[in-house]
Amino acid sequence: GIQVEQSPPDLILQEGANSTLRCNFSDSVNNLQWFHQNPWGQLINLFYIPSGTKQNGRLSATTVATERYSLLYISSSQTTDSGVYFCAVEKWSNYQLIWGAGTKLIIKP
Amino acid sequence: DVKVTQSSRYLVKRTGEKVFLECVQDMDHENMFWYRQDPGLGLRLIYFSYDVKMKEKGDIPEGYSVSREKKERFSLILESASTNQTSMYLCASWRGQGIGEAFFGQGTRLTVV
Numbered sequence: 001g002i003q004v005e006q007s008p009p010d011l012i013l014q015e016g017a018n019s020t021l022r023c024n025f026s027d028s029v030n031n032l033q034w035f036h037q038n039p040w041g042q043l044i045n046l047f048y049i050p051s052g053t054k055q056n057g058r059l060s061a062t063t064v065a066t067e068r069y070s071l072l073y074i075s076s077s078q079t080t081d082s083g084v085y086f087c088a089v090e091k092w093s094n095y096q097l098i099w100g101a102g103t104k105l106i107i108k109p
Numbered sequence: 110d111v112k113v114t115q116s117s118r119y120l121v122k123r124t125g126e127k128v129f130l131e132c133v134q135d136m137d138h139e140n141m142f143w144y145r146q147d148p149g150l151g152l153r154l155i156y157f158s159y160d161v162k163m164k165e166k167g168d169i170p171e172g173y174s175v176s177r178e179k180k181e182r183f184s185l186i187l188e189s190a191s192t193n194q195t196s197m198y199l200c201a202s203w204r205g206q207g208i209g210e211a212f213f214g215q216g217t218r219l220t221v222v
Contacts, residue, residue: 033210041146041197043213086152088211095140095159096167097203097211099152 002027002091006100013077014108021072021103023087031090032063033097034072038083046072046085077107112136113202115214122221128187130217132200140203141183142211143167143175145196152199158183190221 003026013019023032034046047054047061049070054061058078063070074081084104088097116131134141142157144167154167156175164175172194176184187194197218203211 031208035213041199041216041218043199043201043216045210045212048210095157095165096154097142101151 002029002089002098004087004089004098004100006085006087006103008103009101010104010106012106012108015077015079017077017107019074019077019105021074021085021087021105023070023072023089023100025068025070025087025089025098027091028065028068029089029091031097032070033088034061034070035086035088036081036083037086037102043086074105077105079107079109081105082107113200113212113214115198115200115217117217118215120217120219122187122190122219124191124221126187126190126221128190128219128221130185130187130198130200130219132183132185132202132214133181134183134202134212135181136202136204136212137180138202138204138212139180141177142201142203143173143183143185144199144201145169146199146216147196155185192221195219195221 005024007022035043049061049063051065058075060073084102086102087100113134143155144152158164158177174186200214201211
């Protein structure tokens with residue numbers, strides 16, 4: 001089956017720093033999503049981005065489908081950005097999302 | 110504002126009890142999912158449903174069953190709760206294959222004692 005790898009597994013930054021999270025996937029996909037899980041366990045959808053680039057405030061994401069990777073950029077980090085960031089993909093007609101192991105981000109004040 | 114609502118935020122049950130976890134979505138989505146999340150193991154799919162009265166086993170269905178009598182409601186049932194089912198349970202809703210983003214409920218942290 002399709003493999004999803006996220007890097008780095010852990011990231012510790014000072015408030016105000018920028019960061020780039022990466023998601024690699026082993027096969028072509030028709031759906032890719034980025035999620036943020038806050039310290040209370042809630043999963044929030046950040047981007048639906050099977051290809052191209054999207055921006056939402058300080059966050060942006062780029063997926064290069066032909067090279068099978070996606071990047072999540074966080075600029076001017078705030079302590080509320082702390083949590084785990086997950087990438088999830090779907091292969092056509094599979095009905096399921098395949099999840100990466102996540103990147104744990106800690107933003108220090 | 111789209112919503113997926115899980116019936117309980119925290120739940121404590123005794124070993125052997127039958128446990129019902131309820132999930133309701135208001136987005137008219139076809140697909141609904143139940144995951145469990147444990148430290149170091151990530152999100153693991155228990156069951157999913159792509160239509161009313163339809164269900165498919167995920168990666169770890171043993172000890173669980175599900176019910177989807179109405180499109181908006183997907184229930185997870187622990188037939189006889191055991192301590193190894195202590196976990197965070199997450200419900201998700203999604204319009205359809207390849208279409209758009211999935212939305213999650215707030216999660217239910219279940220402790221079986």
